[in-house]
Amino acid sequence: MRKEDTVKLISAEGFEFVVDKKAAMVSQTIRNMLTSPGSFAETEHGEVTFPEITTTILEKICQYFYWSLQYASILYDSGKESEFHIEPELTLELMMAANYLHT
Amino acid sequence: MEPDSDPESTMEGRDCEEVSDLVNRSGIKRAGDAVGRDFELDSDKIRAKKVRVRVSEASDGISGAVDGEKTVVLTGSRTAGIELLSGSTEEEDRVLTGDHVRGVDGGKGGFGGEGKENAGLLEEVDNASRSVENREPGFGGEEDRGLAGREACADRGFDLNMPALEMEEWRGAICFQSSRIVETVDISSDESENEGEKVVDWTVSRGKGKEIEKELTAECISGFELGLGTMGIDGVAGADSSINGVRRYSREEKGKAKVVESWLSLGYSPAHLDIEPERQELIEPVVSGIKIYDTSHQVDTSQSQRIENLEFAEIPELANTTVVQARVRAGTVRHREFFSRQARRYAQANARGEGHNQESPEQEGKALETNVEVEDWQSPFGTALKMIKEQKSKRGAEQLINWKPSGDRDHNVSIPLVPSLLDLSLKVLAENAEAIVSLDPVPDALKHRLTDMLCDSRKMTAHVLDLIVRGSPTQIRVKDCSWMTEEHFTKAFGSIDTKNLRVLQLDLCGQCVLDVILGKTIAQSANSLPSLGVVSLRGACRLSDIALKALVVSAPALCSINLSQCSLLTYASIDVLADSLGSILRELYIDDCQRIDAKLIIPALKKFQRLEVLSVAGIQTVCDEFISHIVTTHGRNIKDLDLSNCVKLTDNSLKVIGNSCNELCTLNISNLHALTDLGLQYIANGCRAIQTLHLCRNGFSDEAVAAFLEASGEFLKELALNNVIKVGPRTALSLAKCSKNLLSLDLSWCRRMTSEGLGLIVDNCRSLKQLKLFGCTQITDVFLNGHSNSVVRIIGLKLSPILEHVKMLEAGAVLLRYSPLP
Numbered sequence: 001m002r003k004e005d006t007v008k009l010i011s012a013e014g015f016e017f018v019v020d021k022k023a024a025m026v027s028q029t030i031r032n033m034l035t036s037p038g039s040f041a042e043t044e045h046g047e048v049t050f051p052e053i054t055t056t057i058l059e060k061i062c063q064y065f066y067w068s069l070q071y072a073s074i075l076y077d078s079g080k081e082s083e084f085h086i087e088p089e090l091t092l093e094l095m096m097a098a099n100y101l102h103t
Numbered sequence: 104m105e106p107d108s109d110p111e112s113t114m115e116g117r118d119c120e121e122v123s124d125l126v127n128r129s130g131i132k133r134a135g136d137a138v139g140r141d142f143e144l145d146s147d148k149i150r151a152k153k154v155r156v157r158v159s160e161a162s163d164g165i166s167g168a169v170d171g172e173k174t175v176v177l178t179g180s181r182t183a184g185i186e187l188l189s190g191s192t193e194e195e196d197r198v199l200t201g202d203h204v205r206g207v208d209g210g211k212g213g214f215g216g217e218g219k220e221n222a223g224l225l226e227e228v229d230n231a232s233r234s235v236e237n238r239e240p241g242f243g244g245e246e247d248r249g250l251a252g253r254e255a256c257a258d259r260g261f262d263l264n265m266p267a268l269e270m271e272e273w274r275g276a277i278c279f280q281s282s283r284i285v286e287t288v289d290i291s292s293d294e295s296e297n298e299g300e301k302v303v304d305w306t307v308s309r310g311k312g313k314e315i316e317k318e319l320t321a322e323c324i325s326g327f328e329l330g331l332g333t334m335g336i337d338g339v340a341g342a343d344s345s346i347n348g349v350r351r352y353s354r355e356e357k358g359k360a361k362v363v364e365s366w367l368s369l370g371y372s373p374a375h376l377d378i379e380p381e382r383q384e385l386i387e388p389v390v391s392g393i394k395i396y397d398t399s400h401q402v403d404t405s406q407s408q409r410i411e412n413l414e415f416a417e418i419p420e421l422a423n424t425t426v427v428q429a430r431v432r433a434g435t436v437r438h439r440e441f442f443s444r445q446a447r448r449y450a451q452a453n454a455r456g457e458g459h460n461q462e463s464p465e466q467e468g469k470a471l472e473t474n475v476e477v478e479d480w481q482s483p484f485g486t487a488l489k490m491i492k493e494q495k496s497k498r499g500a501e502q503l504i505n506w507k508p509s510g511d512r513d514h515n516v517s518i519p520l521v522p523s524l525l526d527l528s529l530k531v532l533a534e535n536a537e538a539i540v541s542l543d544p545v546p547d548a549l550k551h552r553l554t555d556m557l558c559d560s561r562k563m564t565a566h567v568l569d570l571i572v573r574g575s576p577t578q579i580r581v582k583d584c585s586w587m588t589e590e591h592f593t594k595a596f597g598s599i600d601t602k603n604l605r606v607l608q609l610d611l612c613g614q615c616v617l618d619v620i621l622g623k624t625i626a627q628s629a630n631s632l633p634s635l636g637v638v639s640l641r642g643a644c645r646l647s648d649i650a651l652k653a654l655v656v657s658a659p660a661l662c663s664i665n666l667s668q669c670s671l672l673t674y675a676s677i678d679v680l681a682d683s684l685g686s687i688l689r690e691l692y693i694d695d696c697q698r699i700d701a702k703l704i705i706p707a708l709k710k711f712q713r714l715e716v717l718s719v720a721g722i723q724t725v726c727d728e729f730i731s732h733i734v735t736t737h738g739r740n741i742k743d744l745d746l747s748n749c750v751k752l753t754d755n756s757l758k759v760i761g762n763s764c765n766e767l768c769t770l771n772i773s774n775l776h777a778l779t780d781l782g783l784q785y786i787a788n789g790c791r792a793i794q795t796l797h798l799c800r801n802g803f804s805d806e807a808v809a810a811f812l813e814a815s816g817e818f819l820k821e822l823a824l825n826n827v828i829k830v831g832p833r834t835a836l837s838l839a840k841c842s843k844n845l846l847s848l849d850l851s852w853c854r855r856m857t858s859e860g861l862g863l864i865v866d867n868c869r870s871l872k873q874l875k876l877f878g879c880t881q882i883t884d885v886f887l888n889g890h891s892n893s894v895v896r897i898i899g900l901k902l903s904p905i906l907e908h909v910k911m912l913e914a915g916a917v918l919l920r921y922s923p924l925p
Contacts, residue, residue, distance in 0.1 A: 061524065064524045064527075068521045068524075071521045072521065084522075084527055086527060086528055086531045088531060088534075088535045088538065091528045091531045091532045091535065092528075092532060092539065092545070094524065094528045095525060095528035095529055095532060095545075095549060096544065096545060096546075096549070098523065098524035098525040098528055099525055099546065099549060101524075103523060103524045103525065
């Protein structure tokens, strides 16, 4: 993956997740940050920090990004929907993070 | 043979002169009953003749027979449609008033006349005797009678006094599968543009639709007799042609809605004069579901036939069976008796119950006049209507819609909605609600969604309730408290900290909210709910006036109160509200509070100074006077009125609303069948910025709705035309043209809407997100696969989960609907 196509998402503990830009844009918040005409610091470096989101949650979110990208094509191919599994203990925080990220 | 006089249904003493005039003019004759009667009319003179209109056993019947005398006697059963002319549209009363040829179909090409509206008529047609012959245009001043008159036939030497047997058979052939059939007969009206041609149509429900409009030339008429003889032999098509000479006036034509079954009376208000009386419909009865065939008049009948063919394509199998079954039925006189009794019963029930067309003659007459002429041609509605009429007169309605499904299939594939992470996690959370330890960090909007999901899946429990009342909550929203008992309530609310509570929603709380409990918990003392702005206690059926007063005393800052279905409340509670909250209350919902008498609350309602939302849906005592008082007081502030099911309201209320409520954003006038196009005109001219309009079972015509859209439909976001059955292509055109902001559209049960019309709408209203089409089985895949709007969600046509789509547009975290909560 080329650097220009990726974005780094940094969790509260400092873990860095490098994901495709396209995947990260599934989140409206990130999309706005990266594409807005004004210059966010994030746009310049291609890094976004989330001090309220823990690592496990952020990891799950990244998994969701990729899942949603291939949802449409799986649906088209097989007619069935693929399932995104969420561990119950993560749900509450995941829900709030998802709410924040608008995803 | 049927006896000449049917004692039950003889109606005499009606204005014989008038009737005779009409009858003579239109030359109606009922072939079935009056087989043996000669019917002669001078072509240029109206001669009074005795016309006996009789009820045929099969039910509807009015048959007219000319006895050669001078008086006209109309006999008919109550259920029978009188097929005579015009003007009167009384249901039970078969009076024909001579002013208009109302029931007569005139119109171009063939069908029609004013008032020939949707075939609401279901008549039992066990025998063809309902057909009424119409006279040829040769008649005094009436043009376009269109039907082969007896005279014409007589002139040609045909003898329509067919032996009973033959008639039986013939009738049989025309019978239908079900006992209720709608036959519409077109009698040309005065205004018909066609001179001297005929229209005939014998629309014998299903199979015959193809030939509904046929222009009979003189030659055709000659074929009439022959046709009759071969009636039984031919299949559908044959029968059609042979029936050309026979006509029946459908009841609807006269504007009398006759309903064989009350639910089939599709809201015809008697005054439903089409502004352009061109349509004719045939309603298919019960057995096959209800299909309405719209046979619009056109000078060019081929088009209408095309349309018809389209619509009939779906029921080929029925056509085949009809003939056979018809034969079987032909001989059973006793069936006819039974059906006619049944039909009468239904018609009466309908008269009592639905009140669909229960207008008094004067009202109808008045409405008649006013509908035909728009009050003010200069108004936006008036100009729009004028344009529409002109447009319509130039070509047939169906031609107006030029929409072809887009050939590119990829275009149409709806983008599948990927479920959002938020939704997915909410779902998992709802499933595991019992295991949640704390909901404190969760924002109110999400808590609301969670509790809604739990209530929907009936998993809401006291545990979750505890979680949401913990701490110092700002919002407590439980949309379904039916699982809650008094103990739950006392426990949960006994010790809550209410100082920050702004929103309290405890809907369907009848079981748990008792006066005493409320007093012990929430409404403990004055000012115990200092920030409470929005409260909803729908369904609190054990809440009395006194407890409400206690609540109001504790919550002095209330801006919105929803007391729907609180059946114990009386006008005293409105007084309480007005006294304490008169200056701040913005929203008041008292749907279905049957003990509140509308007249008694007028003074209290006038005391509110900032009322923006008023909902009095379902309160039967609401009348025009009430609306007039309230609206003139609050006119400038009112933004939302819900008047559904307040059946006493008439156009006068709409007039007042139109005059006073310029800022009206939302209006719900569902199930108000007394409203006519005139009312819609008032709204169109007065409420130009309307955003949400809910119509359901109203009797507005297609043109009126279209004119409304053109005049004031620009800001519409949500439009429901549920069961406004006259809606059709014209409305589709106007929607496509004017409603660019439309988000949600409900066209359920609008059976005159075609696939092309829908395609046009959907392709042009690009912001449309939700389209409801329940009951529209006439929509085909041509539309479903051919439209090119990938965002719209269409619900109601196929069996598919709809809950998430239906809720798509529900506002989430809205507190007050039209202003911020202070």
